[in-house]
Amino acid sequence: METIVEDTHAGVVSPELVVDALFACRKTAAIRAAIELDLFTHIGDGKTAAGLASATSASERGVRILCDYLVVHGFLTKEGEQYRMTPSTRMFLDRNSPAFMGSAVEFTAAPEVLNNFLRDPAAVVRNGGSAGLANMSADNPVWLKFARGMGSFTGLSAKILADEISGWPSPPKKVLDIAAGPGLFGIEIAKAFPSTEIVAVDWGAVLELSRQNAEKSGVADRYRTIAGSAFDVDWGAGYDLVLLPNFLHHFDLPTCAELLRKITASLAADGRIVAVDFVPNEDGVSPPFPAAFSWEMLASTPAGQAYRQSELTEMAKLAGLAGVTVKPMPPTPASIILFE
Amino acid sequence: METIVEDTHAGVVSPELVVDALFACRKTAAIRAAIELDLFTHIGDGKTAAGLASATSASERGVRILCDYLVVHGFLTKEGEQYRMTPSTRMFLDRNSPAFMGSAVEFTAAPEVLNNFLRDPAAVVRNGGSAGLANMSADNPVWLKFARGMGSFTGLSAKILADEISGWPSPPKKVLDIAAGPGLFGIEIAKAFPSTEIVAVDWGAVLELSRQNAEKSGVADRYRTIAGSAFDVDWGAGYDLVLLPNFLHHFDLPTCAELLRKITASLAADGRIVAVDFVPNEDGVSPPFPAAFSWEMLASTPAGQAYRQSELTEMAKLAGLAGVTVKPMPPTPASIILFE
Numbered sequence: 318m319e320t321i322v323e324d325t326h327a328g329v330v331s332p333e334l335v336v337d338a339l340f341a342c343r344k345t346a347a348i349r350a351a352i353e354l355d356l357f358t359h360i361g362d363g364k365t366a367a368g369l370a371s372a373t374s375a376s377e378r379g380v381r382i383l384c385d386y387l388v389v390h391g392f393l394t395k396e397g398e399q400y401r402m403t404p405s406t407r408m409f410l411d412r413n414s415p416a417f418m419g420s421a422v423e424f425t426a427a428p429e430v431l432n433n434f435l436r437d438p439a440a441v442v443r444n445g446g447s448a449g450l451a452n453m454s455a456d457n458p459v460w461l462k463f464a465r466g467m468g469s470f471t472g473l474s475a476k477i478l479a480d481e482i483s484g485w486p487s488p489p490k491k492v493l494d495i496a497a498g499p500g501l502f503g504i505e506i507a508k509a510f511p512s513t514e515i516v517a518v519d520w521g522a523v524l525e526l527s528r529q530n531a532e533k534s535g536v537a538d539r540y541r542t543i544a545g546s547a548f549d550v551d552w553g554a555g556y557d558l559v560l561l562p563n564f565l566h567h568f569d570l571p572t573c574a575e576l577l578r579k580i581t582a583s584l585a586a587d588g589r590i591v592a593v594d595f596v597p598n599e600d601g602v603s604p605p606f607p608a609a610f611s612w613e614m615l616a617s618t619p620a621g622q623a624y625r626q627s628e629l630t631e632m633a634k635l636a637g638l639a640g641v642t643v644k645p646m647p648p649t650p651a652s653i654i655l656f657e
Numbered sequence: 658m659e660t661i662v663e664d665t666h667a668g669v670v671s672p673e674l675v676v677d678a679l680f681a682c683r684k685t686a687a688i689r690a691a692i693e694l695d696l697f698t699h700i701g702d703g704k705t706a707a708g709l710a711s712a713t714s715a716s717e718r719g720v721r722i723l724c725d726y727l728v729v730h731g732f733l734t735k736e737g738e739q740y741r742m743t744p745s746t747r748m749f750l751d752r753n754s755p756a757f758m759g760s761a762v763e764f765t766a767a768p769e770v771l772n773n774f775l776r777d778p779a780a781v782v783r784n785g786g787s788a789g790l791a792n793m794s795a796d797n798p799v800w801l802k803f804a805r806g807m808g809s810f811t812g813l814s815a816k817i818l819a820d821e822i823s824g825w826p827s828p829p830k831k832v833l834d835i836a837a838g839p840g841l842f843g844i845e846i847a848k849a850f851p852s853t854e855i856v857a858v859d860w861g862a863v864l865e866l867s868r869q870n871a872e873k874s875g876v877a878d879r880y881r882t883i884a885g886s887a888f889d890v891d892w893g894a895g896y897d898l899v900l901l902p903n904f905l906h907h908f909d910l911p912t913c914a915e916l917l918r919k920i921t922a923s924l925a926a927d928g929r930i931v932a933v934d935f936v937p938n939e940d941g942v943s944p945p946f947p948a949a950f951s952w953e954m955l956a957s958t959p960a961g962q963a964y965r966q967s968e969l970t971e972m973a974k975l976a977g978l979a980g981v982t983v984k985p986m987p988p989t990p991a992s993i994i995l996f997e
Contacts, residue, residue, distance in 0.1 A: 339689035339765040341681035348678035350778035378787025386952035388942040425679040438690035443718025602728040612726035
């Protein structure tokens with residue numbers, strides 16, 4: 318929206334941000350439609366609406382209107398009647414790209430997830446949290462959508478974590494991957510250390526996905542799974558490394574500390590606890606993705622949030638640990654958190 | 658999200674736009690929560706999360722997380738623990754501002770409306786349209802939400818239209834306002850010409866709102882209403898001016914032409930038909946708001962869209978008219994369409 322009026326106080330005043338937010342759901346809908354129709358992959362080196370309609374078995378009118386919308390929002394370019402991908406779209410939304418992120422839409426725009434945000438967002442703020450997905454049973458299909466969708470976000474941070482651990486004086490022999498999801502964090506470590514054994518904990522249905530991924534990566538013979546809640550199951554002892562990838566943000570600080578205590582009791586001598594998570598700066602409003610992530614958790618969980626370094630330190634101390642070291646993982650928005 | 662990687666072809670490649678679209682519904686939820694809690698109005702000249710929580714009867718944790726999110730997305734600033742509005746937020750989201758746009762969220766984020774976009778957006782593209790709101794009965798409360806919400810978008814364009822008509826050689830004596838909604842277009846004309854009579858057509862429940870607005874503006878004695886569909890009701894004849902504000906985009910081109918024929922038959926000698934609508938350029942992808950608006954209609958109507966000037970000309974000719982003149986209405990994204 319190009320409405321611009323001059324403000325006497327502070328330069329340009331514009332409703333652009335407000336209009337963007339009021340209509341933002343349309344953008345999620347458009348990107349979901351485009352990903353589900355595999356529009357980007359079909360565009361290849363350029364196609365007209367007619368060509369795309371025929372390739373996706375969709376109405377030409379529908380495809381033209383969607384593509385024009387995607388041009389307006391910077392996902393495509395248009396020359397004459399020809400639509401083309403931008404370099405960023407080609408990298409992240411073409412299914413043939415190794416950095417394809419499109420499957421994330423299956424979770425970020427899942428009805429159960431959107432419902433947490435759109436049913437009654439003012440109530441979420443009033444209550445300071447939401448039942449969110451916390452009441453979903455272990456066999457609810459939403460967890461598999463979550464694991465499948467999030468895999469496209471966490472692949473790179475899993476590789477960066479394995480690189481970090483490769484710099485350690487001695488490789489971990491036995492690794493516990495808590496709330497493994499698609500399993501990528503444990504699997505990348507198994508790939509990096511050919512004799513390391515991984516034990517993955519998650520809901521049963523999700524562990525089928527982690528096992529499939531372990532097989533694809535050729536590490537299935539060193540990959541064991543334990544189905545159940547991280548707070549309840551007995552995962553044994555003697556772990557050199559316990560991973561908490563994108564897990565702590567779902568719970569309040571005392572609950573996280575309690576989990577850290579349970580983990581500490583199952584560590585081998587010199588065993589380490591390493592989390593991967595979004596860590597906002599102490600101002601709470603930077604960097605953008607980690608700072609915005611607390612809103613994601615406010616609407617999706619009863620008491621979760623993205624923890625700052627000071628809060629992670631408090632959490633560590635509550636669990637009887639010395640503190641934390643936080644290492645950003647560029648280019649991802651995540652950080653490695655080493656509990657000391 | 659600050660993930661940035663270099664692309665060998667074209668400079669910076671970033672997942673920023675993709676991540677923004679995947680999570681865009683969170684922004685709609687946040688702005689809806691903030692408007693419903695009247696957070697912006699309560700901030701006034703600056704408040705802490707604790708102060709705002711007390712003013713809005715909400716959880717401090719919830720308010721802090723929402724405010725931090727609004728800082729990340731440019732709606733607020735934060736210094737220490739103090740949140741402040743930006744000049745744009747103060748203009749458009751503070752209920753005390755005459756340009757307050759917040760009530761639009763009641764419609765743009767209404768469950769019925771979001772459902773059109775988020776239930777199955779790929780199906781909308783495949784089918785080239787959607788049942789959308791077209792099947793909603795005349796007494797469905799969604800129409801009143803629509804009329805109330807859209808009033809905050811159309812106030813300025815209604816004033817601009819009345820100014821335009823003030824430049825005509827003779828003022829219209831009898832005006833038909835089709836699909837009047839909140840009634841602002843007809844009402845502004847009634848305010849500009851003290852003896853002009855307005856006849857407003859819309860669903861009965863919506864006309865209660867237009868009548869209320871006519872009373873507030875002191876023009877109720879010259880304001881008549883006819884409840885029903887513009888395609889079916891008999892609105893009489895002898896109109897010097899027939900208004901079609903934000904209406905044509907809901908229907909396909911032949912249906913619009915048919916309506917124009919019906920209108921033409923009820924015009925006085927020298928009577929004019931004037932529409933207000935979003936008119937994209939012939940490229941279909943500019944300016945941003947009018948071009949993006951066809952996606953709004955694809956998901957919300959069976960066959961509507963934003964019409965380009967060439968399509969409006971075709972529509973006019975189908976209806977036996979000579980053509981159209983299109984005049985943009987800056988700073989709004991709408992245009993005046995004068996049928997010749």
